[in-house]
Amino acid sequence: MNRVIDIISRVRQLEQQFSKREQLVADFVLSNLEKVSALSQFEIAEATGVSVATVNRFCVTLGCRGFRDFKIGLAQSVAVSLQYLGGSSKESSESELLVTQVFGALVDTLQLARSQLDSITLEKAIEALADSQRIAFMGVGGGSANVAREGANRFFRLGIPAEAYADGYLQRMLASTLQSGDIVFAISASGEPLELLDSVAIARQYGATSIALTRVGSSLASECHIPIEIDIPEDQDIYKPPASRLVFMAIVDVLAAGAARKRSERVKEYLRRIRTSMVSLSKDTGPKPIGD
């Protein structure tokens, strides 16, 4: 996707492979990521005690045409990196660091997921969902169960009957009531929960189309007609809630937006009704967001 060399990665990659003086420049760059793009070659040379030509050579070593390209590339690299999202200051408070970590992990995970999503599969899923008579969302475990619930929350608004139960027994019972024209939508990060696999098999037996949002190559992916497969590495920070479940919700949102656009005239009417029905429930004195 990116034609642009990721300058920061490249500097880190070549760490300790630079010549003596170039390594001084590299160290300076890594220690002053946000400032460097605003400095001239001369200023960097002065700060590091090398010549301006060495600064230029450092840029060429990195694969840039010269210092000008290096500055642009670095500015971009800093801008997109988590470090930039992390803000400037060494004076970050504890909560600012937390925000950085949680939000940054989410942004990274969104980008990772985006690079894995297969557009043909997404389009098949959107088509199937837009045309369905009924959708049964299923997920087990706190995170996936809530993604399923959010799925139902998004799709009922399109005028499609959409249900989600977190209880495996109820899911199995729900699956038994599905038929051709209906969809069973199974959500699981691992793709291996037995209860979920059983429920999907039951629904398929009765003619339902099955969609999965799950891990690449999992049993659930194998079992479903339309598998949306992404691999998200497990987060090593056990104290931080995993970003993957929010990414799963964002993917469900993509499907909901796609299906809404395919049924747009009908959907507009349902959205209008929903909004109308909500007006009297708030202490509302003007044009304010009233949820959705």
Added chain:
Amino acid sequence: MNRVIDIISRVRQLEQQFSKREQLVADFVLSNLEKVSALSQFEIAEATGVSVATVNRFCVTLGCRGFRDFKIGLAQSVAVSLQYLGGSSKESSESELLVTQVFGALVDTLQLARSQLDSITLEKAIEALADSQRIAFMGVGGGSANVAREGANRFFRLGIPAEAYADGYLQRMLASTLQSGDIVFAISASGEPLELLDSVAIARQYGATSIALTRVGSSLASECHIPIEIDIPEDQDIYKPPASRLVFMAIVDVLAAGAARKRSERVKEYLRRIRTSMVSLSKDTGPKPIGD
């Protein structure tokens, strides 16, 4: 937060306020966002039929010191903007555009929220949550109700009794059972639902500490001890689920991560137990993610 002018926004903001020739430059920039940083002033001038001095003036009009600063700023702005996240190609399929819109709106909204979050308030909330005996999460309407449910899903894992009910009557009843040392955590994008305001008032009356995640200056914000206030403009695309509810969940994740770290020894044990309890439920043959 950002010292850097967001060049793209600024160009758009001044659209039709530029002088005749500067407007030509603005149009060129907006039509060639990813290429401009690699062009010289002369090349831009040639492409637009203006002088190099006009190109420089255009940059000064934007608030930059000159073209050099403009180029760096634009490179950064392009890098972080939705358009960059959207990738290069005009050949994007329909589903790729959907992914871009949904994911991009989420990234934008995360950044907006981040700039509004008050770290002192966050730290107070984290402290209160980490020390609480019990947390009652409350939200009404599909989105907020699910944020509340996710809140409970994150906090029970820390060994704190955490409950969420979506039904306004049950919320009122739950609120009546709270006492000093407990927390009522109210979640509402608008901050005005009457049922929620009532339940919070009831819980406060019985000594509970109240935390709100809501809109700036809303009734709910006024009523709570610790109001986490952010304003997220309503999305004009009615067919796309609003990013705000995912951002609310990310904020709850920040609080959960902060509280987890404050209780880390106890939490580690609970997390270990939870993971152990889940092992037999999957068709599991190796070290794979098993949800969380």
Added chain:
DNA sequence: TTCAAAATGTAAGTAACTTACAATATACTG
């Protein structure tokens, strides 16, 4: 220790940005 290759600095050459001033265009007033 010597020699060859690599690294480095200095300074000249070049590109490109910035600024000043003259020319042109536009807007306002009588």
Added chain:
DNA sequence: CAGTATATTGTAAGTTACTTACATTTTGAA
């Protein structure tokens, strides 16, 4: 409508800063 003041614009000189060539220094191997 004409004249005037102000704003916009282009041209070219001035300046900055990057790039390149070549001489010097450093490093590593024999």
